[in-house]
Amino acid sequence: MTANASSAFSDRLVSENQTVWDAMQTHRFVEELASGTMPEQAFHRYLVYEGAFVATAVRIFSLALAKAPTIEDQRWLHGVVGALLTEQLAYFERAYRDLGVDPAAFDRTAPGFTAFDRGMLTIAETGGFSDIVTAMFCAEWMYLNWCRAALARMEGQGFPREWVALHVAPGFEAQAVWLKSRIDALAGEMDQSERQRLTVLFGKVVELEIAFHTAAFG
Numbered sequence: 001m002t003a004n005a006s007s008a009f010s011d012r013l014v015s016e017n018q019t020v021w022d023a024m025q026t027h028r029f030v031e032e033l034a035s036g037t038m039p040e041q042a043f044h045r046y047l048v049y050e051g052a053f054v055a056t057a058v059r060i061f062s063l064a065l066a067k068a069p070t071i072e073d074q075r076w077l078h079g080v081v082g083a084l085l086t087e088q089l090a091y092f093e094r095a096y097r098d099l100g101v102d103p104a105a106f107d108r109t110a111p112g113f114t115a116f117d118r119g120m121l122t123i124a125e126t127g128g129f130s131d132i133v134t135a136m137f138c139a140e141w142m143y144l145n146w147c148r149a150a151l152a153r154m155e156g157q158g159f160p161r162e163w164v165a166l167h168v169a170p171g172f173e174a175q176a177v178w179l180k181s182r183i184d185a186l187a188g189e190m191d192q193s194e195r196q197r198l199t200v201l202f203g204k205v206v207e208l209e210i211a212f213h214t215a216a217f218g
């Protein structure tokens with residue numbers, strides 16, 4: 001047995017898409033946020049896109065809840081949807097107010113934003129539970145990883161640092177780990193072609209993420 005064959009499916013989703021994964025981990029957005037060199041306008045545009053995506057994430061996780069195979073999954077996802085509708089949406093309202101950001105002043109038809117937002121929702125609408133878990137595992141595991149590395153480089157940078165810290169906090173980590181263990185359990189029941197299909201889907205989500213973060217620069 002090769003090392004690759006014995007590693008978790010979730011780890012193979014990353015390693016089979018290593019080139020695009022690394023491109024996202026070292027994206028201009030990540031570099032500039034970590035080094036404190038991102039233009040303010042880009043960070044504000046990013047927060048507007050992120051705030052819009054929270055509303056989409058409510059729909060995505062609600063579709064996951066509807067399609068989930070077990071009550072335990074549904075109980076967990078109910079908590080996720082609840083947190084998005086309360087803490088997360090409130091966070092963006094507060095952020096826009098404190099930073100003086102008017103979301104209406106930003107173009108939300110930028111292709112990089114719409115491709116990601118529409119693309120992720122389409123996966124949730126047309127795909128099964130495994131598709132949604134794969135896509136959101138990709139999104140959250142990717143953030144957990146770059147935010148951990150970036151946070152170590154960030155000191156006294158106010159709001160951007162707070163944002164990055166939020167994505168290494170225990171609550172976010174628990175959610176990323178839940179998605180990881182869930183896709184690993186689901187993979188045990190899958191045939192090779194289904195695993196391959198989800199590996200391609202994972203790569204597509206990383207590409208959408210790259211376009212989303214590029215769009216922040218206008």
Ligand SMILES: Cc1ncc(CO)c(N)n1
Binds near residue numbers: 050
């Ligand atoms: C665009 C994007 N991808 C992933 C995450 C992780 O939750 C996020 N907050 N935003």
